[in-house]
Amino acid sequence: MEPFQAAMGPPRPQNFHTVSLGLLVLLPTIVFLVISFFMVYLSHSAQVAIWVAVTIFFLISLIFMSARKQGVQNGPNFWMNLGLLCFLATLMATILGVYNWRSHAARYWAYVGQRHYTNVLPSEPALSHIDAGSISFSSDAHLDFASAGSYRDGDRVFCVAPVVGTAPQSVVNYWAAGVGCCREGGNFTCGSAQSSEARGGLTYLWAGRFASQSLGGFRHAAREAAQRRGLTSSKDALFLMWSDDLDLAQRAFWNDGIHFLVCSCAIYASVSLSIGAALHCCRRNPARSKLDDARLTY
Numbered sequence: 001m002e003p004f005q006a007a008m009g010p011p012r013p014q015n016f017h018t019v020s021l022g023l024l025v026l027l028p029t030i031v032f033l034v035i036s037f038f039m040v041y042l043s044h045s046a047q048v049a050i051w052v053a054v055t056i057f058f059l060i061s062l063i064f065m066s067a068r069k070q071g072v073q074n075g076p077n078f079w080m081n082l083g084l085l086c087f088l089a090t091l092m093a094t095i096l097g098v099y100n101w102r103s104h105a106a107r108y109w110a111y112v113g114q115r116h117y118t119n120v121l122p123s124e125p126a127l128s129h130i131d132a133g134s135i136s137f138s139s140d141a142h143l144d145f146a147s148a149g150s151y152r153d154g155d156r157v158f159c160v161a162p163v164v165g166t167a168p169q170s171v172v173n174y175w176a177a178g179v180g181c182c183r184e185g186g187n188f189t190c191g192s193a194q195s196s197e198a199r200g201g202l203t204y205l206w207a208g209r210f211a212s213q214s215l216g217g218f219r220h221a222a223r224e225a226a227q228r229r230g231l232t233s234s235k236d237a238l239f240l241m242w243s244d245d246l247d248l249a250q251r252a253f254w255n256d257g258i259h260f261l262v263c264s265c266a267i268y269a270s271v272s273l274s275i276g277a278a279l280h281c282c283r284r285n286p287a288r289s290k291l292d293d294a295r296l297t298y
Contacts, residue, residue, distance in 0.1 A: 020078055024276035027082065028089035031057050032268045035090060039097025040261055044109040054094055061087035085276065089268070096264050104257030110205055111250045120200075122165040126173040127236040134246045135174070135238070136200035140166045143176055143242065148188035149225025151217055156180065158217030160225055160239070161188040172226055173234045176201060176242035177218045191242035191249075201240030202249055215239065 035057065038050045064083025114133020122141050129135060141163055148161035159182035163174040178190025192198040204212040222233040243249040 028085040035093035108253035151221035177239040198244040
């Protein structure tokens with residue numbers, strides 16, 4: 001029996017299968033969690049640190065995948081599998097993290113520190129509030145649904161409705177706006193348009209790295225709506241996400257980001273458990289597997 005044992009090499013620890021399965025499942029999941037959390041919580045202040053971490057995780061994955069080359073050619077694929085899973089975890093976390101950042105978290109952080117103007121008259125020039133992150137209008141402000149308009153660009157419909165007061169005005173400085181929340185030509189239902197308590201909104205930012213990609217469509221819709229009603233849309237007009245609670249509207253972006261983070265991590269953990277268990281149970285060489293079992297029972 002001693003020659004047989006010598007040929008097989010040193011025996012594995014009794015808990016080898018438990019440890020290897022745990023590593024195949026937990027390590028890629030931890031990598032995914034770390035990158036996902038970094039993307040949400042650090043992207044606004046430490047982007048360099050995030051990409052350094054992503055690079056390190058990719059390098060560690062490649063090291064794991066190359067480690068098997070130093071072992072027996074017919075041995076188990078543990079290190080290759082672990083490296084591959086960590087590589088995929090890093091890649092998926094980066095892709096989903098960037099999407100979550102751009103779609104949710106960045107929109108929340110974009111309004112942190114922005115100026116908030118209160119008791120603004122709809123007739124006041126938009127240029128005087130061009131740096132606004134949010135605006136609360138005077139008590140007489142409301143949306144003129146009869147002058148609402150829309151503009152279609154491909155499969156996207158840009159919807160606008162002018163913010164007006166009780167005093168007649170020929171120039172529209174502020175527009176409530178949204179995408180896909182109206183029928184072509186009117187029926188504006190974006191945000192809190194149906195709430196009688198709504199008197200303001202978050203501005204669609206026009207400059208900086210958080211600038212809205214929808215402003216071109218909004219401006220086009222505003223020009224068409226204004227011309228149809230004999231009005232003029234200011235060249236500096238501001239477009240707003242109409243809301244009856246500005247703090248809640250801003251917080252909604254953060255909540256959406258956290259919800260996406262939790263769901264993506266939960267789904268990945270489940271997938272990682274399934275893939276890790278499947279890879280762990282698969283044997284590359286059936287003959288070698290029998291010898292491994294014989295050695296473990298010996």
